[in-house]
Structures are given as C-alpha cells and as structure tokens.
Amino acid sequence: MNALEEATVGALVAAKPARAALFDKLSIDFCCGGKATLAQACLKAGLSLEQVGKMLDEFDQADSTRLAQGEPDWLKASLTDLTDHIVKTHHAYLNQELPRLAALAAKVAAVHGQKDARLLELKIVFEALKNELETHTGKEEKILFPYIRSLDAAVHKRQPVFGTVLNPVRCMENEHEDAGQALVKMRELTDQYRAPQGACNSWLALLDGLEKLDKDLRIHIHKENSILFPRAIASELSGK
Helix, strand or coil: CHHHHHCEHHHHHHHCCCHHHHHHHCCCCCCCCCCCEHHHHHHHHCCCHHHHHHHHHHHHHHCCCCCCCCCCCCCCCCHHHHHHHHHHHHHHHHHHHHHHHHHHHHHHHHHHCCCCCHHHHHHHHHHHHHHHHHHHHHHHHHHHHHHHHHHHCCCCCCCCCCCCCHHHHHHHHHHHHHHHHHHHHHHHHCCCCCCCCCCCHHHHHHHHHHHHHHHHHHHHHHHHHHHHHHHHHHHHHHCC
C-alpha cells in the first residue's frame, strides 16, 4: 500500500484515464488537486485509504476493456501530438461553448434573476471564467505550446524570453487553480447543476452545458498539469 499512498492522484489518472470516473464519484479532485498523494486526497475527503485502494483494484479489473477508450497513451505520445490534441479537442470545445453559455447565462439571469439571485452571481462568475480561459488558451497557443513542441526536435536554440518552461508552467497552473475555484463556485450556485422545479428550456440548457463544460475542463486541466507540463519540464532539463 506504500506505493499507492505515495502516488499522486494526477499520476494515477494519467496512467489509467478511466479512473477519473471513480475519483469523481468519490469527490477526489484529480484536476487542480492532482499533485496531492492518494493518502492526502483520501484524508481530505474523509475516506479510508485502504478502502479506496480496494475500489481502485476492483475498478481497474472491471473496466480493463474500456480504460483507454481508444485514446492514445499521452504518457508516451510526443509532446507535439499532445499539445495538438489539447488545442484541437479542449481549446476548440471552449471556443465553441464559452460564447454560447455566456449568452445563455445572461438570458437566464435577466429573466429569472429576480426570483433566484444566485443566477445573477452565476452570470458574473461564468463571465469572469470565460474571460480568463480565453486569455489563458491564447497564451498557451501563441507562447507556451510552440516552445513545448520545439522540445520534440531536440534542437536547442536560444533561450526563450521566459527563461525556462517552469516559469510559464507555474503561471498556467495558478490560472488553472483559479478556474477550478470558479467551477466549485458554479456547482454551489446551481446545486450541482440540478434544475429547480419548472425551470424553462434555456435554464435547463444552461445547466446541462455548464455540467459538460465542468467535466471537460477538469480533464483538460488534468492533461496539462499531470502529463504535459511535467513531461515538458523533464524534456527541457534532459536537453541541457
């Protein structure tokens, strides 16, 4: 059990992505909390480490045919393939959904905000998250990801303006933490994305969209924090 105790939650999900579903069920944060060891995560969630370890074993055995779900092993894929995947899958999803959900949040707040003031706060929280994510993904696509892709070529050119990849990575991780806190707040304001009695179609569509964005964003952040960034740091160090 010692190896399991010391393993980080992020590493456990990186090794077998389907474990994210189990950790979601147990309310264990594999996204922004991915650097915590399983022992620390269990303690925070009030769970028995031994029991969670058994659940992981049972889950892995029962889900052995579905773990990869046809997705490449991002621990072994090239950094170029991984960054391209993040842009084409997760950034593209945000580009499509953020404007749509912002319009829905504004509409629902305007129509129903007097009856439920939480909708007014939800609009503000989401708009701040939208603005931060749009700036965040822009910095990744224009600055960080091109440098990470260059590490695949093993051609060491002049030092980047940010010095070492550690610097922008730390900045991105801090912004991920802010996004994670926004997700927590949105869950609180929506009763875990549950619609009240008699909610209109726009309200239902907003909650459904926010729940799906929540799930995608946590997987997105996990791939960067627990796979891409550590691999980029290791690649840069090995080239020096």
